[in-house]
Amino acid sequence: MDELPKTAVGKIFKPDLRKEAITRIYNEALAAAELSARVVSVVEDKKRGLVAQIEADGTSDTALQTVLGDFINQWEHAGASTMAAE
Numbered sequence: 001m002d003e004l005p006k007t008a009v010g011k012i013f014k015p016d017l018r019k020e021a022i023t024r025i026y027n028e029a030l031a032a033a034e035l036s037a038r039v040v041s042v043v044e045d046k047k048r049g050l051v052a053q054i055e056a057d058g059t060s061d062t063a064l065q066t067v068l069g070d071f072i073n074q075w076e077h078a079g080a081s082t083m084a085a086e
Helices: 014-032 061-068
Strands: 038-045 049-055 074-077
Touching (some): 014 038, 014 061
Parallel strands (some): 049 074
Antiparallel strands (some): 038 049
């Protein structure tokens, strides 16, 4: 990250930092498990909080759940409107 995200008044914008951290950590975990899936975005859901959107690239939901299931934040398939994991 070249520069920390900031608000209009110059304060650090923590929601963007959280999204960056989720993307980085999840992608590292997927790569360590040698899965071709990756996080394409992190969106905010009013009920579920921050949700990682995963491009599965042929990876099974079982494999994704095995790798990502222990993390606090939830995940779903990119473009999905329903929850893929709890």
